[in-house]
Amino acid sequence: MPRDTATLARYLIGKILVHDHPRERIAGRIVETEAYVIGDAAAHAFRGRTARNNSLFLERGHAYVYFVYGCWFAVNVSGESPGVGAGVLLRALEPLEGLRSMQRHRGTQRVLDLARGPGRLAMAMDLDRRFDGVDLCAPGPLWLGASRRRAGTIGVSVRIGIAREVERKLRFFERDNAFVSGPRRMRA
DNA sequence: TATGCGATATTCT
């Protein structure tokens, strides 16, 4: 696993996120991420460690799940050494397994919209605060795995939906993948 | 297909 958060964000493209339910597996291939790095004013960790963002300060590879806009959860992967505070937001998945389950959680049949966007991703994977602080590299119900398929060409752009540090190119995505979020022009 | 807007609750000021 890469030693710094920006590299981790790029590295995670093409990897698999798996949620093992007792009776069913839900899994998707990561196609879009954003890095929230050390000293980044747009990062939740920027103002220091709090009860809410504590998981960002765990050893790299832990889940930080938080509630946003009063409606949705978003899933991050911590990216630095213990106590530092940085992470990668998972923005979109290409559904692989448990499609019916995802459709049920999301309330839509459209496979394209199941996990295209951070809030949708968390809903489709059935993730919430229960998974905050989980080690994604250890055996358990939620983990990261290698993909059978290699990542295609990786694009880089500015991040979406932030007010500070808007010019930094820290969003990574697989080019020409229909499951990437955002308006079409932002994929370039 | 593109744009605009309201909903919603937790956190921190």
Place this chain on the structure above:
DNA sequence: GAATATCGCATAG
């Protein structure tokens, strides 16, 4: 009391 790493629906073209 303000801000927020968003989404879905409505409307227009």
